[in-house]
Amino acid sequence: MTVASGPVIPNFGSGSSCEVNNGWFCTDWVRQHWADTLQPALFQHIELAAIAIGIGFAIAFLLALVGFRFRLVDPPIGIISDFLYTIPSLALFQILVPFTGITLLTVEIALVSYTLLILYRNMIEGLHAVPVEVVDAARGSGFTRIQTFTRVELPLALPAILTGLRVATVSTISIATIAPFVIAKGLGQPIYAALSEDVFKTEIFVAGGMVIALALVADGLIVLLQRGLTPWVRA
């Protein structure tokens, strides 16, 4: 476990009266430490989440292709991803440490495994929900199997896939807050530092608020993407 180092820990002796008294919200602290603490943490957080979602999406997509084509392997893949999802995140981090060390890899393996269940389930369910008649019609008009998949089944499954992406993105941003228990990265780091140092309220509220805001913004962006890619769905 790495404890955050650097200037994140407030110096109660020399700050403004608000900082010294640990007031509810010290705007001057936020202004002072935006550049050296909050902004880097935000960028690290985005990086942590983006890597996990990208890799998770790619793996889930490949698994979904296999699970959709060969129905027999669908239940085992589902059970394994369900199994991974049940392991508490903090515990998974610590169980991985003996194998992968105190590295970014440890955090990413854990984050990726949490995205798999959500993404895989939604991809498979979306693909299975495509009406048989539509697929038959496509095959009947001379589409090859691959054409049917890329031009008919995939576009029709897209709304479900994007819904999965939304849920996975929001949860990954949320779970990435626990990363500082392994490596000092992300918005969890200022929170963790503020907790270990006399519960500095301002830092907790700012960093916590930033995580929530980041999750909501990412969610909104995917909704926009959804509207752009699947204009025929109007919920």
Add this chain to the structure above:
Amino acid sequence: MKTFVDAFRFMADNPHLLLEKTGEHLELSGAALGIALVLALPLGLWLGHLHRGLFLAAGVSNVGRALPSLVLIAFGLTIFGVGFWNNTAALVVLAIPPILTNAYFAIDTCDRDVVDAARGMGMTGMQVLLRVELPLGLPFVLAGIRVASIFVIATATIAAVAGGGGLGQIIVNQASYGLSGVVAASLCVSVLAFAAAGILTLVRRTASPSHESLT
């Protein structure tokens, strides 16, 4: 790999410590889950029965997912101070969304024809809810409780940062217990989460044997 072997040795050497912490962990998780059930279950069922409050049911689950557990625990700590109740409050907030949302949609999506038939036979609103809608929606209601209990057990670990008891105390205190202790406690938490998930899956299968394929 050696650390892993050491973790099992740690378990064998410290059974009392691990049992005590597991007990505290269960106490904290159980209290939070119980309070969340009392608050969210009746509300979700009733709103679903009235087919009202879709905004609340869907919104709560969206916002709930975006609330990181560490942030909740930290917020709870700044507001309530150190102790059992700040962690319980944070865990309750975490457990409410899946329970409320699933309860709502379980009842809301019940077959309208069946509900109309029950009404036509003279059942009151409460009878329809308890004898028709609830049994039909039970698998989905239980699925929500299952997710909530996994969340709560997982997050109770993080509560140790805010002075809570439980297995998290070992996990965040590598200085005293060593990596083997940390890994051992992590394995215990995972076993707890699996046990809770398994028990609720069993309850669901017993309660509605026809819905086995549902997750």
